[in-house]
Amino acid sequence: METQVEKLQRIGLLMKNHGLQLILALLILIIGILLLKWLLKQIRSGLEKFIKDANTVSIIVNSIGVLSMAAIIVAAAEQIGLKQGTGPLILFLMVVCLIAIGVIVIFRPLIPTLPFKVGNTVKAGNILGRVEATTLLNTRMRTFDGKTFFVPNRTILNDIVINYHFTKTRKIMINVVVRYDQDLLEAKRAMEAVMIEDARVNEKPSPVVFTLNLDPNGVELGARCWVDNKKFWQTKCDITEKIKYEFDKQGIVIAHPQLDIYQHNVQKDLENYSSDLEDEQMAVD
Amino acid sequence: MKIAQGMKIISKGWVQKPKGYRVKYCDHDMTINYSPDLDNAPLDSDVTAWRYAWKLYKSTKSDQDTVQEDELVNITVVDTEGNDINYYVTGTPKIYNKKE
Numbered sequence: 001m002e003t004q005v006e007k008l009q010r011i012g013l014l015m016k017n018h019g020l021q022l023i024l025a026l027l028i029l030i031i032g033i034l035l036l037k038w039l040l041k042q043i044r045s046g047l048e049k050f051i052k053d054a055n056t057v058s059i060i061v062n063s064i065g066v067l068s069m070a071a072i073i074v075a076a077a078e079q080i081g082l083k084q085g086t087g088p089l090i091l092f093l094m095v096v097c098l099i100a101i102g103v104i105v106i107f108r109p110l111i112p113t114l115p116f117k118v119g120n121t122v123k124a125g126n127i128l129g130r131v132e133a134t135t136l137l138n139t140r141m142r143t144f145d146g147k148t149f150f151v152p153n154r155t156i157l158n159d160i161v162i163n164y165h166f167t168k169t170r171k172i173m174i175n176v177v178v179r180y181d182q183d184l185l186e187a188k189r190a191m192e193a194v195m196i197e198d199a200r201v202n203e204k205p206s207p208v209v210f211t212l213n214l215d216p217n218g219v220e221l222g223a224r225c226w227v228d229n230k231k232f233w234q235t236k237c238d239i240t241e242k243i244k245y246e247f248d249k250q251g252i253v254i255a256h257p258q259l260d261i262y263q264h265n266v267q268k269d270l271e272n273y274s275s276d277l278e279d280e281q282m283a284v285d
Numbered sequence: 286m287k288i289a290q291g292m293k294i295i296s297k298g299w300v301q302k303p304k305g306y307r308v309k310y311c312d313h314d315m316t317i318n319y320s321p322d323l324d325n326a327p328l329d330s331d332v333t334a335w336r337y338a339w340k341l342y343k344s345t346k347s348d349q350d351t352v353q354e355d356e357l358v359n360i361t362v363v364d365t366e367g368n369d370i371n372y373y374v375t376g377t378p379k380i381y382n383k384k385e
Contacts, residue, residue: 196299241332
Protein backbone atom coordinates (compact mmCIF):
# COMPACT_ATOMS: atom_id res chain seq x y z
CA MET A 1 0.00 0.00 0.00
CA GLU A 2 1.43 3.38 -1.05
CA THR A 3 1.83 5.81 1.81
CA GLN A 4 1.28 9.55 1.63
CA VAL A 5 5.06 10.16 1.78
CA GLU A 6 5.64 7.83 -1.16
CA LYS A 7 2.90 9.57 -3.11
CA LEU A 8 4.48 12.96 -2.50
CA GLN A 9 7.92 11.60 -3.44
CA ARG A 10 6.48 10.26 -6.68
CA ILE A 11 4.88 13.61 -7.50
CA GLY A 12 8.15 15.35 -6.62
CA LEU A 13 10.07 13.05 -8.96
CA LEU A 14 7.55 13.62 -11.72
CA MET A 15 7.86 17.37 -11.32
CA LYS A 16 11.66 17.09 -11.31
CA ASN A 17 11.76 15.12 -14.53
CA HIS A 18 8.82 16.67 -16.44
CA GLY A 19 7.98 19.84 -14.44
CA LEU A 20 9.22 22.24 -17.11
CA GLN A 21 7.24 20.53 -19.85
CA LEU A 22 4.11 20.48 -17.69
CA ILE A 23 4.41 24.19 -16.91
CA LEU A 24 5.06 25.00 -20.57
CA ALA A 25 2.06 22.90 -21.63
CA LEU A 26 -0.10 24.70 -19.07
CA LEU A 27 1.17 28.07 -20.31
CA ILE A 28 0.42 27.11 -23.92
CA LEU A 29 -3.07 26.10 -22.86
CA ILE A 30 -3.80 29.29 -20.86
CA ILE A 31 -2.24 31.75 -23.33
CA GLY A 32 -3.77 29.85 -26.24
CA ILE A 33 -7.27 30.04 -24.75
CA LEU A 34 -6.90 33.75 -23.93
CA LEU A 35 -5.58 34.53 -27.42
CA LEU A 36 -8.33 32.44 -28.97
CA LYS A 37 -10.99 34.32 -27.01
CA TRP A 38 -9.59 37.66 -28.19
CA LEU A 39 -9.27 36.41 -31.76
CA LEU A 40 -12.82 35.09 -31.83
CA LYS A 41 -14.12 38.41 -30.52
CA GLN A 42 -12.32 40.22 -33.35
CA ILE A 43 -13.57 37.76 -35.94
CA ARG A 44 -17.14 38.08 -34.65
CA SER A 45 -17.11 41.88 -34.79
CA GLY A 46 -15.54 41.74 -38.26
CA LEU A 47 -18.09 39.26 -39.57
CA GLU A 48 -21.02 41.18 -38.12
CA LYS A 49 -20.22 44.01 -40.53
CA PHE A 50 -20.69 41.73 -43.55
CA ILE A 51 -23.16 39.09 -42.36
CA LYS A 52 -26.40 40.36 -40.87
CA ASP A 53 -27.71 37.03 -39.59
CA ALA A 54 -26.41 36.62 -36.03
CA ASN A 55 -26.94 32.84 -36.10
CA THR A 56 -24.68 32.39 -39.14
CA VAL A 57 -21.98 34.50 -37.52
CA SER A 58 -22.21 32.42 -34.34
CA ILE A 59 -21.92 29.16 -36.28
CA ILE A 60 -18.81 30.34 -38.18
CA VAL A 61 -17.16 31.72 -35.05
CA ASN A 62 -17.97 28.62 -32.99
CA SER A 63 -16.60 26.34 -35.72
CA ILE A 64 -13.34 28.30 -35.87
CA GLY A 65 -13.25 28.23 -32.08
CA VAL A 66 -13.62 24.45 -31.86
CA LEU A 67 -10.92 23.82 -34.49
CA SER A 68 -8.50 26.27 -32.90
CA MET A 69 -9.11 24.78 -29.46
CA ALA A 70 -8.20 21.37 -30.86
CA ALA A 71 -4.96 22.83 -32.25
CA ILE A 72 -4.11 24.34 -28.86
CA ILE A 73 -4.74 21.04 -27.09
CA VAL A 74 -2.52 19.22 -29.59
CA ALA A 75 0.26 21.80 -29.09
CA ALA A 76 0.02 21.42 -25.32
CA ALA A 77 -0.01 17.62 -25.62
CA GLU A 78 3.12 17.69 -27.76
CA GLN A 79 4.84 19.76 -25.12
CA ILE A 80 4.33 17.12 -22.44
CA GLY A 81 5.88 14.47 -24.66
CA LEU A 82 3.03 12.90 -26.56
CA LYS A 83 4.99 13.14 -29.82
CA GLN A 84 5.00 9.37 -30.29
CA GLY A 85 1.25 9.07 -30.34
CA THR A 86 0.47 12.46 -31.86
CA GLY A 87 -0.84 11.06 -35.13
CA PRO A 88 -3.74 9.06 -33.66
CA LEU A 89 -4.36 11.85 -31.13
CA ILE A 90 -4.73 14.45 -33.87
CA LEU A 91 -6.98 12.11 -35.79
CA PHE A 92 -9.13 11.55 -32.71
CA LEU A 93 -9.32 15.28 -31.95
CA MET A 94 -10.22 16.09 -35.56
CA VAL A 95 -13.07 13.57 -35.48
CA VAL A 96 -14.31 15.04 -32.20
CA CYS A 97 -14.09 18.56 -33.66
CA LEU A 98 -16.00 17.62 -36.80
CA ILE A 99 -18.73 15.98 -34.72
CA ALA A 100 -18.88 19.08 -32.48
CA ILE A 101 -19.15 21.40 -35.50
CA GLY A 102 -21.87 19.21 -37.00
CA VAL A 103 -23.82 19.31 -33.75
CA ILE A 104 -23.45 23.11 -33.57
CA VAL A 105 -24.59 23.63 -37.17
CA ILE A 106 -27.54 21.24 -37.04
CA PHE A 107 -28.90 21.74 -33.55
CA ARG A 108 -28.14 25.38 -32.77
CA PRO A 109 -31.43 26.72 -34.18
CA LEU A 110 -33.29 24.16 -32.09
CA ILE A 111 -31.60 25.00 -28.80
CA PRO A 112 -33.85 27.36 -26.79
CA THR A 113 -32.05 30.64 -26.23
CA LEU A 114 -33.03 33.68 -24.23
CA PRO A 115 -34.34 36.46 -26.48
CA PHE A 116 -31.87 39.07 -25.21
CA LYS A 117 -28.23 39.71 -24.45
CA VAL A 118 -26.45 41.15 -21.45
CA GLY A 119 -26.88 44.93 -21.47
CA ASN A 120 -30.31 44.90 -23.17
CA THR A 121 -33.26 46.67 -21.60
CA VAL A 122 -36.12 44.18 -21.44
CA LYS A 123 -39.44 43.52 -19.82
CA ALA A 124 -39.46 39.89 -18.77
CA GLY A 125 -41.32 38.08 -16.05
CA ASN A 126 -43.26 41.31 -15.44
CA ILE A 127 -40.02 43.15 -14.59
CA LEU A 128 -38.64 46.06 -16.57
CA GLY A 129 -34.89 46.49 -16.32
CA ARG A 130 -31.42 46.01 -17.75
CA VAL A 131 -30.02 42.49 -18.12
CA GLU A 132 -26.82 42.24 -16.07
CA ALA A 133 -26.01 38.54 -16.45
CA THR A 134 -27.48 35.26 -17.59
CA THR A 135 -26.70 31.84 -16.15
CA LEU A 136 -28.01 28.38 -16.89
CA LEU A 137 -30.76 28.76 -14.29
CA ASN A 138 -31.65 32.42 -14.01
CA THR A 139 -31.21 35.92 -15.39
CA ARG A 140 -29.98 38.77 -13.25
CA MET A 141 -31.87 42.00 -13.97
CA ARG A 142 -31.42 45.46 -12.51
CA THR A 143 -34.50 47.65 -12.45
CA PHE A 144 -34.28 51.40 -12.93
CA ASP A 145 -34.97 52.02 -9.25
CA GLY A 146 -31.83 50.05 -8.34
CA LYS A 147 -33.27 46.67 -7.36
CA THR A 148 -31.64 43.43 -8.54
CA PHE A 149 -33.95 40.58 -9.56
CA PHE A 150 -33.00 36.99 -10.27
CA VAL A 151 -35.64 35.80 -12.72
CA PRO A 152 -35.75 32.04 -13.46
CA ASN A 153 -35.08 31.36 -17.14
CA ARG A 154 -38.04 28.99 -17.10
CA THR A 155 -40.32 31.95 -16.27
CA ILE A 156 -38.80 34.05 -19.05
CA LEU A 157 -39.12 31.30 -21.67
CA ASN A 158 -42.77 30.76 -20.74
CA ASP A 159 -43.65 34.46 -20.67
CA ILE A 160 -43.92 37.29 -23.17
CA VAL A 161 -40.63 39.20 -23.37
CA ILE A 162 -40.30 42.75 -24.66
CA ASN A 163 -36.76 43.51 -25.81
CA TYR A 164 -36.36 47.25 -26.28
CA HIS A 165 -33.03 46.78 -28.10
CA PHE A 166 -34.46 44.62 -30.85
CA THR A 167 -35.52 47.53 -33.02
CA LYS A 168 -33.49 50.65 -33.75
CA THR A 169 -36.31 53.15 -33.40
CA ARG A 170 -39.23 53.64 -31.09
CA LYS A 171 -42.40 55.67 -31.24
CA ILE A 172 -43.02 58.50 -28.82
CA MET A 173 -46.67 59.02 -27.91
CA ILE A 174 -47.67 62.09 -25.91
CA ASN A 175 -51.34 62.80 -25.29
CA VAL A 176 -52.52 66.21 -24.14
CA VAL A 177 -56.08 67.39 -23.43
CA VAL A 178 -56.82 71.06 -24.24
CA ARG A 179 -59.95 72.94 -23.26
CA TYR A 180 -62.84 73.20 -25.71
CA ASP A 181 -62.58 76.98 -25.93
CA GLN A 182 -58.94 76.82 -27.14
CA ASP A 183 -57.74 77.15 -30.74
CA LEU A 184 -57.37 73.50 -31.71
CA LEU A 185 -55.33 74.17 -34.83
CA GLU A 186 -52.83 76.36 -32.96
CA ALA A 187 -52.40 73.66 -30.33
CA LYS A 188 -51.75 71.04 -33.01
CA ARG A 189 -49.27 73.31 -34.79
CA ALA A 190 -47.42 74.03 -31.55
CA MET A 191 -47.05 70.34 -30.76
CA GLU A 192 -45.93 69.45 -34.28
CA ALA A 193 -43.38 72.27 -34.37
CA VAL A 194 -41.83 71.12 -31.08
CA MET A 195 -41.34 67.63 -32.50
CA ILE A 196 -40.05 68.76 -35.90
CA GLU A 197 -37.53 71.15 -34.38
CA ASP A 198 -35.99 68.52 -32.11
CA ALA A 199 -32.77 67.18 -33.59
CA ARG A 200 -33.34 63.68 -32.20
CA VAL A 201 -36.74 63.17 -33.83
CA ASN A 202 -36.53 61.20 -37.08
CA GLU A 203 -37.70 62.93 -40.25
CA LYS A 204 -39.26 59.73 -41.56
CA PRO A 205 -41.90 58.83 -40.56
CA SER A 206 -42.59 62.50 -40.03
CA PRO A 207 -44.02 63.71 -36.70
CA VAL A 208 -47.77 64.06 -36.65
CA VAL A 209 -50.51 65.26 -34.26
CA PHE A 210 -53.92 63.56 -34.18
CA THR A 211 -57.19 64.71 -32.67
CA LEU A 212 -57.85 61.58 -30.66
CA ASN A 213 -60.98 62.16 -28.62
CA LEU A 214 -63.64 64.62 -27.61
CA ASP A 215 -63.32 64.03 -23.89
CA PRO A 216 -65.73 65.32 -21.23
CA ASN A 217 -62.96 67.70 -20.13
CA GLY A 218 -61.59 68.79 -23.49
CA VAL A 219 -60.15 67.75 -26.83
CA GLU A 220 -57.50 65.05 -26.58
CA LEU A 221 -54.54 65.55 -28.93
CA GLY A 222 -51.94 62.88 -29.61
CA ALA A 223 -48.39 63.73 -30.68
CA ARG A 224 -46.56 60.91 -32.44
CA CYS A 225 -42.96 60.76 -33.63
CA TRP A 226 -40.09 58.28 -33.95
CA VAL A 227 -36.67 58.44 -32.30
CA ASP A 228 -33.65 56.18 -31.87
CA ASN A 229 -34.24 53.61 -29.17
CA LYS A 230 -31.38 54.79 -26.97
CA LYS A 231 -32.67 58.37 -26.96
CA PHE A 232 -36.31 57.49 -26.36
CA TRP A 233 -36.75 58.37 -22.70
CA GLN A 234 -34.82 61.65 -22.67
CA THR A 235 -36.45 62.83 -25.88
CA LYS A 236 -39.94 61.98 -24.62
CA CYS A 237 -39.35 63.94 -21.41
CA ASP A 238 -37.84 66.89 -23.28
CA ILE A 239 -40.68 67.08 -25.80
CA THR A 240 -43.31 66.88 -23.06
CA GLU A 241 -41.60 69.76 -21.25
CA LYS A 242 -41.28 71.81 -24.42
CA ILE A 243 -44.95 71.29 -25.34
CA LYS A 244 -45.98 72.63 -21.92
CA TYR A 245 -43.81 75.74 -22.35
CA GLU A 246 -44.94 76.22 -25.96
CA PHE A 247 -48.57 76.13 -24.82
CA ASP A 248 -47.76 78.65 -22.08
CA LYS A 249 -46.11 80.96 -24.64
CA GLN A 250 -49.08 80.79 -27.00
CA GLY A 251 -51.67 80.97 -24.23
CA ILE A 252 -53.11 77.54 -24.94
CA VAL A 253 -54.70 76.15 -21.78
CA ILE A 254 -54.47 72.46 -20.90
CA ALA A 255 -57.82 71.08 -19.69
CA HIS A 256 -58.27 69.99 -16.11
CA PRO A 257 -61.03 67.66 -14.97
CA GLN A 258 -64.13 69.83 -14.69
CA LEU A 259 -67.88 69.52 -14.20
CA ASP A 260 -70.52 72.14 -15.03
CA ILE A 261 -73.17 72.37 -12.27
CA TYR A 262 -76.60 73.97 -12.83
CA GLN A 263 -78.48 74.92 -9.68
CA HIS A 264 -82.14 73.96 -9.83
CA ASN A 265 -84.37 75.98 -7.42
CA VAL A 266 -87.20 73.58 -6.49
CA GLN A 267 -89.05 76.01 -4.17
CA LYS A 268 -89.29 78.69 -6.87
CA ASP A 269 -90.46 76.16 -9.43
CA LEU A 270 -93.19 74.97 -7.08
CA GLU A 271 -94.34 78.54 -6.49
CA ASN A 272 -94.47 79.19 -10.23
CA TYR A 273 -96.35 75.95 -10.80
CA SER A 274 -98.96 76.71 -8.13
CA SER A 275 -99.49 80.26 -9.44
CA ASP A 276 -99.95 78.83 -12.96
CA LEU A 277 -102.55 76.40 -11.58
CA GLU A 278 -104.40 79.25 -9.86
CA ASP A 279 -104.43 81.26 -13.09
CA GLU A 280 -105.83 78.31 -15.00
CA GLN A 281 -108.49 77.76 -12.31
CA MET A 282 -109.52 81.42 -12.48
CA ALA A 283 -109.70 81.23 -16.25
CA VAL A 284 -112.00 78.18 -16.03
CA ASP A 285 -114.25 79.88 -13.47
CA MET B 286 -45.91 68.97 -57.65
CA LYS B 287 -45.68 65.55 -56.05
CA ILE B 288 -46.01 65.09 -52.31
CA ALA B 289 -42.37 64.02 -52.05
CA GLN B 290 -41.24 67.29 -53.69
CA GLY B 291 -43.46 69.25 -51.35
CA MET B 292 -41.97 67.47 -48.35
CA LYS B 293 -38.48 68.35 -49.58
CA ILE B 294 -39.41 72.02 -49.76
CA ILE B 295 -40.87 71.88 -46.25
CA SER B 296 -37.82 70.19 -44.76
CA LYS B 297 -35.45 72.62 -46.52
CA GLY B 298 -37.36 75.80 -45.92
CA TRP B 299 -39.02 75.44 -42.56
CA VAL B 300 -36.87 73.75 -40.01
CA GLN B 301 -33.12 73.38 -40.03
CA LYS B 302 -32.57 70.96 -37.20
CA PRO B 303 -29.45 71.77 -35.20
CA LYS B 304 -27.01 68.87 -35.21
CA GLY B 305 -26.18 69.46 -31.57
CA TYR B 306 -25.75 72.00 -28.82
CA ARG B 307 -22.87 73.44 -26.83
CA VAL B 308 -22.70 75.78 -23.88
CA LYS B 309 -20.73 78.91 -24.79
CA TYR B 310 -19.13 80.92 -22.00
CA CYS B 311 -16.31 83.34 -21.25
CA ASP B 312 -13.78 82.88 -18.47
CA HIS B 313 -12.22 85.65 -16.36
CA ASP B 314 -10.01 86.97 -19.20
CA MET B 315 -13.09 87.00 -21.50
CA THR B 316 -11.85 84.19 -23.70
CA ILE B 317 -14.71 82.37 -25.42
CA ASN B 318 -14.93 78.67 -24.60
CA TYR B 319 -17.35 75.87 -25.34
CA SER B 320 -18.50 72.89 -23.35
CA PRO B 321 -18.36 70.20 -24.65
CA ASP B 322 -15.36 71.66 -26.49
CA LEU B 323 -15.17 71.69 -30.27
CA ASP B 324 -13.15 68.47 -30.41
CA ASN B 325 -15.83 66.48 -28.61
CA ALA B 326 -19.35 65.51 -29.64
CA PRO B 327 -22.00 68.13 -28.84
CA LEU B 328 -25.02 67.54 -26.60
CA ASP B 329 -28.07 66.25 -28.46
CA SER B 330 -30.67 67.99 -26.28
CA ASP B 331 -31.18 71.73 -25.91
CA VAL B 332 -33.08 71.10 -22.68
CA THR B 333 -30.02 69.37 -21.25
CA ALA B 334 -27.74 72.10 -22.62
CA TRP B 335 -29.78 74.87 -20.96
CA ARG B 336 -29.87 73.00 -17.66
CA TYR B 337 -26.10 72.50 -17.89
CA ALA B 338 -25.63 76.21 -18.60
CA TRP B 339 -27.73 77.11 -15.57
CA LYS B 340 -25.72 74.77 -13.33
CA LEU B 341 -22.46 76.32 -14.54
CA TYR B 342 -23.90 79.75 -13.74
CA LYS B 343 -25.07 78.72 -10.26
CA SER B 344 -21.71 77.12 -9.46
CA THR B 345 -19.48 79.99 -10.54
CA LYS B 346 -21.47 83.21 -10.07
CA SER B 347 -20.25 85.95 -7.79
CA ASP B 348 -21.88 89.07 -6.37
CA GLN B 349 -18.97 91.26 -7.45
CA ASP B 350 -19.35 93.68 -10.35
CA THR B 351 -16.03 92.65 -11.83
CA VAL B 352 -15.32 89.21 -13.25
CA GLN B 353 -13.69 86.97 -10.66
CA GLU B 354 -10.98 84.42 -11.41
CA ASP B 355 -13.15 81.30 -11.23
CA GLU B 356 -16.24 82.95 -12.59
CA LEU B 357 -17.85 82.03 -15.89
CA VAL B 358 -19.75 84.82 -17.61
CA ASN B 359 -22.00 85.33 -20.62
CA ILE B 360 -23.13 81.71 -20.50
CA THR B 361 -25.48 80.72 -23.28
CA VAL B 362 -26.34 77.82 -25.58
CA VAL B 363 -25.29 77.65 -29.22
CA ASP B 364 -25.68 75.11 -32.01
CA THR B 365 -22.79 73.37 -33.75
CA GLU B 366 -22.46 76.31 -36.15
CA GLY B 367 -22.07 78.72 -33.24
CA ASN B 368 -25.49 80.36 -33.68
CA ASP B 369 -27.32 81.40 -30.52
CA ILE B 370 -30.25 79.17 -29.57
CA ASN B 371 -33.42 80.68 -28.14
CA TYR B 372 -34.26 79.58 -24.62
CA TYR B 373 -37.03 77.04 -25.10
CA VAL B 374 -38.99 78.29 -22.08
CA THR B 375 -39.41 81.85 -23.32
CA GLY B 376 -38.62 81.55 -27.01
CA THR B 377 -36.12 84.41 -26.72
CA PRO B 378 -32.32 84.56 -26.36
CA LYS B 379 -30.96 84.16 -22.84
CA ILE B 380 -27.55 84.80 -21.31
CA TYR B 381 -26.67 83.78 -17.77
CA ASN B 382 -24.34 86.05 -15.76
CA LYS B 383 -24.05 88.72 -18.43
CA LYS B 384 -21.00 90.88 -17.77
CA GLU B 385 -18.86 93.11 -19.96
